[in-house]
Amino acid sequence: MPPIRLMATTGILGYGFTEEAFNAGVAMKPDLIACDAGSSDPGPHYLGSGTAFVSRAAVKRDLALMVTAGVANAIPVMIGSAGGSGSDAQVDWTLDILREICTENDLAPKVAVIRTEQSKDLLHGKLAAGKIQPLGPIGDLTDEDIDDASRIVAMMGPEAYQQALQDGADVVIAGRGTDAALFAALPLMKGADPGLSWHLAKIIECGAQVVEPREGQDCVIGTIYDDHFTVEPGHPDRRCTVTRVSAHTLYENPEPYRLKEPDGTLVTDQCRFEQVEERVVKVSGSRYEPADQYTVKLEGARPVGFRTVFVAGIRDPILIAGIDDFVKSCRQRIERDVGALGIEPADFTLSVHLYGKNAVMGELEPEADGPVHELGLLLDVLGRTEDISRAVLAKSRYAFLHTDFPGRMCISGNLAIPFSPSDMHVGAVYEFNIWHVMECDDPMECVRMEWIESEEVRSW
Amino acid sequence: MVKLMDIARVVRGKNAGALQLTLDVMFEDEETYRKVRDSGVLSPRLIAPLYGVTDNEVAIIPFDVAKAIKITVPRRVRSGSPGDTDVYGAQQHVPLMQIDLPD
Numbered sequence: 001m002p003p004i005r006l007m008a009t010t011g012i013l014g015y016g017f018t019e020e021a022f023n024a025g026v027a028m029k030p031d032l033i034a035c036d037a038g039s040s041d042p043g044p045h046y047l048g049s050g051t052a053f054v055s056r057a058a059v060k061r062d063l064a065l066m067v068t069a070g071v072a073n074a075i076p077v078m079i080g081s082a083g084g085s086g087s088d089a090q091v092d093w094t095l096d097i098l099r100e101i102c103t104e105n106d107l108a109p110k111v112a113v114i115r116t117e118q119s120k121d122l123l124h125g126k127l128a129a130g131k132i133q134p135l136g137p138i139g140d141l142t143d144e145d146i147d148d149a150s151r152i153v154a155m156m157g158p159e160a161y162q163q164a165l166q167d168g169a170d171v172v173i174a175g176r177g178t179d180a181a182l183f184a185a186l187p188l189m190k191g192a193d194p195g196l197s198w199h200l201a202k203i204i205e206c207g208a209q210v211v212e213p214r215e216g217q218d219c220v221i222g223t224i225y226d227d228h229f230t231v232e233p234g235h236p237d238r239r240c241t242v243t244r245v246s247a248h249t250l251y252e253n254p255e256p257y258r259l260k261e262p263d264g265t266l267v268t269d270q271c272r273f274e275q276v277e278e279r280v281v282k283v284s285g286s287r288y289e290p291a292d293q294y295t296v297k298l299e300g301a302r303p304v305g306f307r308t309v310f311v312a313g314i315r316d317p318i319l320i321a322g323i324d325d326f327v328k329s330c331r332q333r334i335e336r337d338v339g340a341l342g343i344e345p346a347d348f349t350l351s352v353h354l355y356g357k358n359a360v361m362g363e364l365e366p367e368a369d370g371p372v373h374e375l376g377l378l379l380d381v382l383g384r385t386e387d388i389s390r391a392v393l394a395k396s397r398y399a400f401l402h403t404d405f406p407g408r409m410c411i412s413g414n415l416a417i418p419f420s421p422s423d424m425h426v427g428a429v430y431e432f433n434i435w436h437v438m439e440c441d442d443p444m445e446c447v448r449m450e451w452i453e454s455e456e457v458r459s460w
Numbered sequence: 461m462v463k464l465m466d467i468a469r470v471v472r473g474k475n476a477g478a479l480q481l482t483l484d485v486m487f488e489d490e491e492t493y494r495k496v497r498d499s500g501v502l503s504p505r506l507i508a509p510l511y512g513v514t515d516n517e518v519a520i521i522p523f524d525v526a527k528a529i530k531i532t533v534p535r536r537v538r539s540g541s542p543g544d545t546d547v548y549g550a551q552q553h554v555p556l557m558q559i560d561l562p563d
Contacts, residue, residue, distance in 0.1 A: 252482065431538060
């Protein structure tokens with residue numbers, strides 16, 4: 001088998017990469033230029049609302065460089081988990097950016113669009129057939145969970161990417177997939193060893209996480225041979241090290257030796273990592289255990305209300321000394337004040353975060369009683385409606401600013417409010433309510449493919 | 461006694477998905493790693509109360525090739541749900557830093 005070379009441009013589309021590394025990577029003639037755009041780390045809002053956590057300008061910059069070089073050098077370009085969560089709205093957002101890039105740069109690639117947002121009918125049927133199970137510490141899925149979710153995506157494996165490549169796609173814009181499937185697709189299709197293919201994919205999908213010195217995101221190149229693969233940075237002044245590469249196998253995984261994918265498990269307990277050149281790490285010994293049943297992870301988020309927040313500083317030492325009692329009396333006053341507006345306690349939750357005290361770790365804080373001279377106050381109101389959220393926050397702000405406390409000297413105001421307007425309306429709030437695995441009869445069952453022919457790409 | 465933060469190179473935390481928190485402790489040299497790994501100090505019984513979970517919810521997995529020990533616990537609140545304070549789970553490693561180990 002001739003070596004297969006893959007370039008991962010950055011950990012998340014829009015996080016950026018240097019042109020120096022990118023051009024050096026392109027000069028190595030990779031068989032694929034790709035980037036996963038997705039992560040669940042930024043939380044449920046982005047899947048729930050179908051919006052991106054990176055800016056349009058940043059995605060356009062990264063994608064334009066990738067597509068321009070891909071078209072010029074006849075290298076396919078693939079984007080996975082488009083828009084961050086891979087919902088249809090986020091795929092469409094990415095396609096709109098691609099159309100603009102193609103128009104401005106006079107490009108006409110053939111584009112495969114892969115969608116993995118799931119229909120609720122299909123999921124109700126799967127649930128009734130006992131084909132959906134919890135993934136980790138979460139309850140059994142219910143029909144109500146499916147109905148409540150604003151968007152549900154399936155994390156696909158490599159099969160749809162492979163079909164797109166086989167059918168001649170120049171650019172692939174895909175919905176939610178596993179990070180590694182994006183990079184494992186091509187080597188698996190060409191007959192490379194599955195253990196090496198999946199492990200290489202897993203290592204490069206986060207971009208420059210495996211590069212030293214670590215200065216933001218950048219391009220990483222993986223090359224797969226018959227019995228090993230190598231990883232190296234695109235940037236000529238940086239290097240991949242055994243420490244970085246081996247440590248990355250740990251990253252964001254609940255366990256390091258077994259990494260679950262839709263059609264099997266990558267097993268890394270027999271792996272060897274070697275520094276074969278100053279900038280290059282060689283990896284061998286990765287194995288892949290095929291699964292009896294093909295499964296995809298489902299991710300869903302449901303709306304839970306509307307958020308309004310407020311930030312202020314507290315410096316008064318008498319107030320800080322009695323802060324816990326002060327918060328209690330403010331809460332009582334707020335409940336009374338909003339009750340006068342017809343707002344019931346069940347209509348909202350008010351969270352009071354005291355930065356400088358225990359806002360990060362809450363009741364698990366090991367140093368809760370340390371000395372403090374200044375506190376950051378964050379008021380976070382989650383209301384049943386936008387109006388309730390705004391009204392509760394406004395009353396809360398007033399209560400914290402002007403409620404009396406024992407020994408009070410600062411009788412004209414308790415807070416340093418850093419700007420005006422002070423109340424920030426965050427909008428709709430979501431929570432992950434589906435985090436399950438679904439059995440599939442066929443890997444393509446959860447996938448829909450569309451094609452945009454090259455002559456249509458600037459006008460669709 | 462020494463604190464874990466004084467002998468480890470990396471003590472980090474991060475989400476492993478929306479439902480779990482995974483903490484990695486990494487060491488510079490083989491000897492320190494083995495000493496900590498074999499000391500038995502990092503046990504579910506010690507870790508569980510630090511993260512408000514039960515002993516059997518704590519997974520501790522040594523990873524020799526990276527001179528690392530991985531600790532995975534369930535999140536008490538799903539990432540980004542009401543009541544969460546750390547959506548990425550990136551600042552929940554501190555209780556580990558303070559763990560005492562034999563010299």
